[in-house]
Amino acid sequence: MTKKPAVDISLAQQSDLAELSEVLNHYIINTTAVALSQPLDAVGQQHRFASHAPAGPYRILAARDRDTGRLLGFADSTPLVPDEAFKQAAVVGLYCTPDATGQGVGGALLRELLRHLAAEKVRRAYAYTLDTNQLATALLRRSDFNQAAVYDEVALKFGKYWSMTIWEKKLAGAVDDGLVAELVTRKISSPVRRS
Template identity: 35%
Template sequence: MPSRWTEVQVRPGTEGDLAPLTELYNHYVRETAITFDTEPFTPERRLPWLRSYPEDGPHRLLVAHDGRKGTESRILGYATSSAFRPKPAYSTSVEVSVYLSPDAAGRGIGTLLYERLFEALATEDVHRAYAGIALPNEPSVRLHSRFGFRHIGTYEEVGRKFGRYWDVAWYERPLARPA
């Protein structure tokens, strides 16, 4: 890891992370088509999202931070595994995603977050992971390919943001069954 960060640590997200997580996500809302949300969130509006992730189970929120003590610690990114669809038969499938602070991209933090997320999911009754990637987004395509995701299809012009239509490529990965 870069020397300017003491040590990157990964842990479950907590309510104390709400403001920096909201700020990080809002960067992508305002500046990119990576998310199809179009209006920035307040921490209060984002709180139900954060509370939907328990520390265990198939739906998780993992946070990477720079490892410094106290208020100096800074969130570098996060990874989630969420319900793929709300109907009960989909319960063994999850949708995964990673969001990084812009200055943390390309430094292995997304890889670290996914390593920890997939380690945790290996203990759960989860059969498949899916990822939707708004195109173009080569760094995300490379990350997901590195973790064994394969492209299964593309929704063409499925979302409109910044006055244009965007495609979303869908990727799938089988997950290990718990022992």
């Protein structure tokens, strides 16, 4: 039995870009785990990295083996819709090196990313899976994501159409802060309805 690696998770750095891209491109080129069909070139890789920040809800986290420093995977969050009205919703992506799947790395990355999102007052996290990605589906279910929608045969890859499931998770603390303050101040045990 393979020993699960001790994992360190931190914000991805510019110096991680080549390794992150190698992991993502592996899935783009070889699998239906990622719906994209074209691998990212150097410009695409740089653009993807630049769209994330070290602070705020949209970031990239890297998981490394604590003993060897080897990249085991990464997770990222992106806007659901690139508009201010949707700033409290994020799409999460999760990518492990092929030899790190099933080792708890993805779960650790997802927990840490969701913790960051909740701290940024993001109310909902979304994830997309194609119908062939059973590992991601199982992880999302264990992480209390609910199936929100299925787009039937929406992605064409490897000459076949694949269905995509959209998963949704309400993040802890995703409540109306004004309502909470009102309830605490008035010591009301029943919810206040607003019209």
